[in-house]
Amino acid sequence: MKRVIILIPIYNDWESLNKLILEIDDNIKQIKNFSFDCFIINDASNIKHIKLDKPKNLGSLKIFNMKINKGHARCNAFGIRYVCENENFDYLILMDGDGEDRPIEIKSLINMILQEPDKSVVAKRVKRSEGSFFQLLYQMHKLLTLVFTGKKINFGNYSCLTKKEAEILSSKQSLWSSYSGTVKKYLKSFNEINSIRGSRYFGPSKMSILNLLLHSFSIIAVFRNQVLLRSILMVILLYYFYLGILSVFLQITIVLFNLLIFIVSFREDEKALLNCQDNLDNIKE
Numbered sequence: 001m002k003r004v005i006i007l008i009p010i011y012n013d014w015e016s017l018n019k020l021i022l023e024i025d026d027n028i029k030q031i032k033n034f035s036f037d038c039f040i041i042n043d044a045s046n047i048k049h050i051k052l053d054k055p056k057n058l059g060s061l062k063i064f065n066m067k068i069n070k071g072h073a074r075c076n077a078f079g080i081r082y083v084c085e086n087e088n089f090d091y092l093i094l095m096d097g098d099g100e101d102r103p104i105e106i107k108s109l110i111n112m113i114l115q116e117p118d119k120s121v122v123a124k125r126v127k128r129s130e131g132s133f134f135q136l137l138y139q140m141h142k143l144l145t146l147v148f149t150g151k152k153i154n155f156g157n158y159s160c161l162t163k164k165e166a167e168i169l170s171s172k173q174s175l176w177s178s179y180s181g182t183v184k185k186y187l188k189s190f191n192e193i194n195s196i197r198g199s200r201y202f203g204p205s206k207m208s209i210l211n212l213l214l215h216s217f218s219i220i221a222v223f224r225n226q227v228l229l230r231s232i233l234m235v236i237l238l239y240y241f242y243l244g245i246l247s248v249f250l251q252i253t254i255v256l257f258n259l260l261i262f263i264v265s266f267r268e269d270e271k272a273l274l275n276c277q278d279n280l281d282n283i284k285e
Contacts, residue, residue, distance in 0.1 A: 002090040004036050004110075004160075005083055009075035010097040011043040014050045016201040023103040025055035031110055035059050040097075041079050044069040065281045073218070076157060077175045078276045084163075084170045085277075092161045094179070099201035101158040108193040109160040116191060120165045122183065123158035123195035137209070141216040148230055148257075149223040153184050158195060165190075173270035174222045178215075181222030214264070221265040231258050 006024065010017050021038065028036045040063045042049065055061060064082070066075070076094060083092055091113060095101035105123060112121045145153055157179055161169070165187055169175055174182045183190070220227060231254045238247040 002034050003088065004034050004091045004093060005087060005089045006036060006038045006093045006095065006106075007041065007076065007079040007083065008038065008095055008097045009041045009043055009072050009079070010045065011069070011072075012045045012047040013098055013202070014045075014047065014052075016098045018050060018052050019201050020097055020099060020103065021055055021058070021061065022053055024106065025057045027103045027106050029057045031107060034110060038062070039064060039079060039083070041075040042066060043071065043075050060285065063284045065284065066279050067281045068279055070276075070279065072157075073177060073179055073215075074272075074276070076179045077273055078279065080161075080166055080175065081170045081273070081276055082280075084167050090163055092163070092166045094157045094159050094161070096157060098205075100198045101156075102196065102198040105158070105193065105195055108195075112191050112193055113160060118162060118164070120162050120183075120187060120190045121160045122155040122180075122190055122192055124154050124192040125156065125197055126194045127196045134205075134212075137212060141212075141219075144216065145220055148220060148227045150226060150230070151184055151223060153180055153219060155183075155192070155195075156180055159183065159190075173268045173273055176269050176273040176276075177264075177267040178218040178222050181219040185222050217261060217264045218267055221261050221268070224261055224265050227261055228258060231255075 008017070008020070017040065024036075024038065028034075036058050037060045038055075038058050040061070042063055042065045044066045049063070052061065064079070066078070070078075079094075080092065083089060093106065093109065095103075101123070109121050109123070142152070142154065145151060168186060169179075169182055172182050172186055174185065234254055235251050238251050241247075243250075
């Protein structure tokens with residue numbers, strides 16, 4: 001029997017979490033030879049959590065209450081490090097708590113694991129449910145990432161890590177700032193499933209445009225050395241293929257972009273990552 005721990009960060013959205021847990025519970029009941037436990041990372045919510053309905057098929061349901069709000073990425077980092085240091089497990093599934101990562105796709109993740117048990121799996125986003133403005137920003141983010149890093153990153157948190165590869169990621173300081181960027185940089189290869197982004201269970205997304213930009217730049221900052229090299233090449237090409245004021249504008253923009261990525265890179269804090277369990281207040285079952 002292989003043990004899978006499902007890791008879910010949450011901030012205030014307890015109603016969505018309750019529905020998510022029930023849907024997970026329903027979708028895992030037919031998966032044979034795997035046991036599932038669910039760890040909820042409560043990012044210092046300021047709304048008291050409701051009593052969650054007791055699942056029938058999950059082995060355990062634990063809530064890890066943080067002292068100070070650190071943000072979604074750092075909840076993931078805490079969860080990965082905690083599980084690697086304190087739990088005996090075979091696989092670790094990460095997913096969001098608002099319904100956008102669909103529980104029905106857990107079966108697809110496990111089926112891919114059955115094909116190659118030693119290789120992690122990410123959920124490649126092939127269709128999104130957000131509004132047109134958000135999707136436009138997301139496409140711009142993907143283009144910017146590809147141009148400046150040479151990396152195509154079409155997945156988010158939804159994934160299934162092997163124990164070995166979870167342990168690899170748990171020691172990387174970039175995990176404190178970006179999960180998907182860290183996966184892309186440090187895992188030599190991984191499998192993919194096609195994933196349709198679900199709709200939020202309740203209410204609109206709480207992610208602001210500023211937070212979306214910070215999320216995007218944090219991913220790019222993981223590859224800051226490649227960003228710098230590619231930017232130097234771009235500036236040189238713009239010098240030799242001079243396009244007048246446009247070349248000057250683009251060169252200044254590239255320099256400012258690199259400065260911004262350099263500043264964002266300070267979000268990667270190895271000391272904070274290594275000591276992240278100090279932020280744990282209590283664990284409730």
